Amino acid sequence: MRTYELKKSPGVPLYEALYRCLRQDIQSGELPPGSKLPSKRALAEHLKVSKITVEAAYGQLLSEGFITAREKVGYFVEAQTYPQVQSKLPELPQAEPPAQVLDLTANGSVRFPFSVWSKLQREVMLDLGEKLLQPMENQGCGALRRAIAEHLGAFRGMTVNPQNIIIGAGTDFLYNLLLQLLGQERIYAVEEPGYQKIRKIYGAGGVCCVDAPMDGQGVLPQGLGNASVLHISPSHHFPTGLVTPVRRRLELLQWAQEADGFIIEDDYDSEFRFHSRPLPALYALDRCGRVIYMNSFSKSLTPAIRISYMILPDGLMEIYREKLSFYSGTVASFEQYTLARFLSQGYFEKHINRMRKFYKARRDKVVSALEACPWHNRLTILEQDAGLHFLLQVQTPLSDEELVELWQKQGILVQPLRSFYHGQVPDSAQGMLVLNYSALDESQLWRLNTLPKE
Amino acid sequence: MRTYELKKSPGVPLYEALYRCLRQDIQSGELPPGSKLPSKRALAEHLKVSKITVEAAYGQLLSEGFITAREKVGYFVEAQTYPQVQSKLPELPQAEPPAQVLDLTANGSVRFPFSVWSKLQREVMLDLGEKLLQPMENQGCGALRRAIAEHLGAFRGMTVNPQNIIIGAGTDFLYNLLLQLLGQERIYAVEEPGYQKIRKIYGAGGVCCVDAPMDGQGVLPQGLGNASVLHISPSHHFPTGLVTPVRRRLELLQWAQEADGFIIEDDYDSEFRFHSRPLPALYALDRCGRVIYMNSFSKSLTPAIRISYMILPDGLMEIYREKLSFYSGTVASFEQYTLARFLSQGYFEKHINRMRKFYKARRDKVVSALEACPWHNRLTILEQDAGLHFLLQVQTPLSDEELVELWQKQGILVQPLRSFYHGQVPDSAQGMLVLNYSALDESQLWRLNTLPKE
Numbered sequence: 067m068r069t070y071e072l073k074k075s076p077g078v079p080l081y082e083a084l085y086r087c088l089r090q091d092i093q094s095g096e097l098p099p100g101s102k103l104p105s106k107r108a109l110a111e112h113l114k115v116s117k118i119t120v121e122a123a124y125g126q127l128l129s130e131g132f133i134t135a136r137e138k139v140g141y142f143v144e145a146q147t148y149p150q151v152q153s154k155l156p157e158l159p160q161a162e163p164p165a166q167v168l169d170l171t172a173n174g175s176v177r178f179p180f181s182v183w184s185k186l187q188r189e190v191m192l193d194l195g196e197k198l199l200q201p202m203e204n205q206g207c208g209a210l211r212r213a214i215a216e217h218l219g220a221f222r223g224m225t226v227n228p229q230n231i232i233i234g235a236g237t238d239f240l241y242n243l244l245l246q247l248l249g250q251e252r253i254y255a256v257e258e259p260g261y262q263k264i265r266k267i268y269g270a271g272g273v274c275c276v277d278a279p280m281d282g283q284g285v286l287p288q289g290l291g292n293a294s295v296l297h298i299s300p301s302h303h304f305p306t307g308l309v310t311p312v313r314r315r316l317e318l319l320q321w322a323q324e325a326d327g328f329i330i331e332d333d334y335d336s337e338f339r340f341h342s343r344p345l346p347a348l349y350a351l352d353r354c355g356r357v358i359y360m361n362s363f364s365k366s367l368t369p370a371i372r373i374s375y376m377i378l379p380d381g382l383m384e385i386y387r388e389k390l391s392f393y394s395g396t397v398a399s400f401e402q403y404t405l406a407r408f409l410s411q412g413y414f415e416k417h418i419n420r421m422r423k424f425y426k427a428r429r430d431k432v433v434s435a436l437e438a439c440p441w442h443n444r445l446t447i448l449e450q451d452a453g454l455h456f457l458l459q460v461q462t463p464l465s466d467e468e469l470v471e472l473w474q475k476q477g478i479l480v481q482p483l484r485s486f487y488h489g490q491v492p493d494s495a496q497g498m499l500v501l502n503y504s505a506l507d508e509s510q511l512w513r514l515n516t517l518p519k520e
Numbered sequence: 521m522r523t524y525e526l527k528k529s530p531g532v533p534l535y536e537a538l539y540r541c542l543r544q545d546i547q548s549g550e551l552p553p554g555s556k557l558p559s560k561r562a563l564a565e566h567l568k569v570s571k572i573t574v575e576a577a578y579g580q581l582l583s584e585g586f587i588t589a590r591e592k593v594g595y596f597v598e599a600q601t602y603p604q605v606q607s608k609l610p611e612l613p614q615a616e617p618p619a620q621v622l623d624l625t626a627n628g629s630v631r632f633p634f635s636v637w638s639k640l641q642r643e644v645m646l647d648l649g650e651k652l653l654q655p656m657e658n659q660g661c662g663a664l665r666r667a668i669a670e671h672l673g674a675f676r677g678m679t680v681n682p683q684n685i686i687i688g689a690g691t692d693f694l695y696n697l698l699l700q701l702l703g704q705e706r707i708y709a710v711e712e713p714g715y716q717k718i719r720k721i722y723g724a725g726g727v728c729c730v731d732a733p734m735d736g737q738g739v740l741p742q743g744l745g746n747a748s749v750l751h752i753s754p755s756h757h758f759p760t761g762l763v764t765p766v767r768r769r770l771e772l773l774q775w776a777q778e779a780d781g782f783i784i785e786d787d788y789d790s791e792f793r794f795h796s797r798p799l800p801a802l803y804a805l806d807r808c809g810r811v812i813y814m815n816s817f818s819k820s821l822t823p824a825i826r827i828s829y830m831i832l833p834d835g836l837m838e839i840y841r842e843k844l845s846f847y848s849g850t851v852a853s854f855e856q857y858t859l860a861r862f863l864s865q866g867y868f869e870k871h872i873n874r875m876r877k878f879y880k881a882r883r884d885k886v887v888s889a890l891e892a893c894p895w896h897n898r899l900t901i902l903e904q905d906a907g908l909h910f911l912l913q914v915q916t917p918l919s920d921e922e923l924v925e926l927w928q929k930q931g932i933l934v935q936p937l938r939s940f941y942h943g944q945v946p947d948s949a950q951g952m953l954v955l956n957y958s959a960l961d962e963s964q965l966w967r968l969n970t971l972p973k974e
Contacts, residue, residue: 086677130799131766144767175653180645187641191634199629199822223540235689235826235850242696246724266846270700272726312585313598345584368653370853372689392720396689398855399824 081122103141167477174505175368190403206233213409235396237374245271255293259486284310287321294327305500322356338453355379439514455502535576557595621931628959629822644857660687667863689850699725709747713940738764741775748781759954776810792907809833893968909956
């Protein structure tokens, strides 16, 4: 009769230890199919455990079909071939510590108001308790939607119905929701150049995605072909920083109306204009229910909380309720109520003002570092009073690849404008670098001084 | 010259107040297109504000294209017709307080360990700080994936590679991710009867979704036609509570292999078996990379934190990294690290054990209430030692609709089994009710005594 070491380990009852040993032997073939197991009493005496323990283990094996019982005869291993069970748990590779570089390509956030956030979070749990555990409106909790509507009213001059706001765990998720709402048979146009991730998302969603050609004022309505959905960031185009003036905005609204189409307005960093207020949102100019407004707290607060939102016009809102309201919400209720208080108690506005100063100061440091570096007389900064990134024009005979490589040798990471093009790259992009300073390490700015003179 | 009441209001600089007044007048037509604005000095004196204030306001209107400047002549309203701006912010309707009923249909969670959770959350913020703000692996943080792998190893006897785990904000989101991973051209089979939401999700994702016929052992492999993806809950089928034995599981794996298909194993409530351990997961029996394991903390902890996960076989994991790893994660890093500690410090196991006792006790209360009620001799309970819901067979001449309505009159909400069928409902479903006791109010159980004798 087989003997097992039945170690008592916390959380694992004895019967289960025995069950595991037996199952292991059955799966490994040590106990071949058809073989008879010892009687419960015999095994119990043999292993010095109670009969109940053996009964429980046999019971489990029975219920899982590993063994069968024959009346008055005993227990037999089922005639099945069982796949082998692997043994050890593989480990995750440990992440390398990041190298010391001046990274002008990275996104990230800093200065998160941890203490306020954590205070509000505790308050939310104390005040709401069990209410937080109840199923929530899939659009997100009313408190947060109201707070967002009020914020947009005060900060963005927008009149928003909280009932038209949909909260989602990041914009990627919301884009996918829009694909299901607007339909996959439509043709989607995205800015060229632009934020290439948008293109990937639409690609993964299986829709046809075309380039939306741009001039100095933004997207050209007449260049949209038979697209019927246009995805743009008119307040501050990424990566060029271009701002689309009101006249062009009205032309685009006109286009949407005539094409029976929709415009997805990505307002991702409107909070970070340094001097004047951002232009009025397309959504605010739209009177035909053609604009979907989208924004996120990733840049303005932190990507760590994964809260984005979109605002649908009434017509689409009806379709959403009809077609997609069965989805569960995607943002934790704790976070939603905490953010609602963060907004309505004025902490968000304070935070934005602080960050605007912070980023302005950082931008100035980067600019002066550029002006002081050996290449200063070959550099031109192109920006439109808006934050977190700008274009740097470099006069150089080098190709963009050589340029990026040369800077990288000095520990300076930059991305060429050409990498944001999907199709043909115009000559004007030659020597253009996109400088994103939102997540750089200021102590590394000295590296600009190490750029080799020609 | 027009006069404006420039109220000083907090957060709104004077120039902005003036800018808003002017824009309002331009949009309303009070200042008609082409009309000349007063000179900066004149307006400043007129309104008793500084010239800088007027300059800033004009500057904003210029940058937005509402006015144009003519050298040495002055400022003119742009020849554009502007849509009117709405005024008031609509209010959200207030939610009704829920009526006092015995709701045997609702899902929900109770007994969330708020104090532990909030303690861990504070610790996470203190210990990790800025690290929480950095962009995170889109699969979810390593700490949480390791903790989940260890939990599944100990509790479910599964050998899981943390690198194959993908964390997502709810299973709905993960299903959509799977559609993009496995492809929309495949045919998806879902259990009949089954959890109808799955069908809706696949429908919204635009894939062809067919019924997977079942017998007393679970889904019948030979009934799957040309489907190549099968979505099942073999450990505890919803709503029948059926448990699929090992032999059938192996047959289903065989099918997946031959059909070059995949099985999505939804293990949604395996934590709540009251007596024996749950059967080994299909994922653990699979040696051909055909099974995708899916689970969530919605039932076991609370839907409020919106954390689910899936485990991909190596083959699919490669495709995921190649095709879909550009997506950002969907769960807040705060929540992820907190849950990681909740798991690895043993709180989750404690919680599960507590909840298993809690739900067992509640089940017993419901059963005794049924046994004591006027209908007791017409009721049969069908369950398989697994939690949160069971089937109740009612001997009655009434149709299911009449039955549900009759109970509803007594303030008892139940769902008939037939409502979980997509196609033809078998006669055997007649008089079958699905009783979900996870979210009922025990103080309402007395209502069962009010059922009218015939």
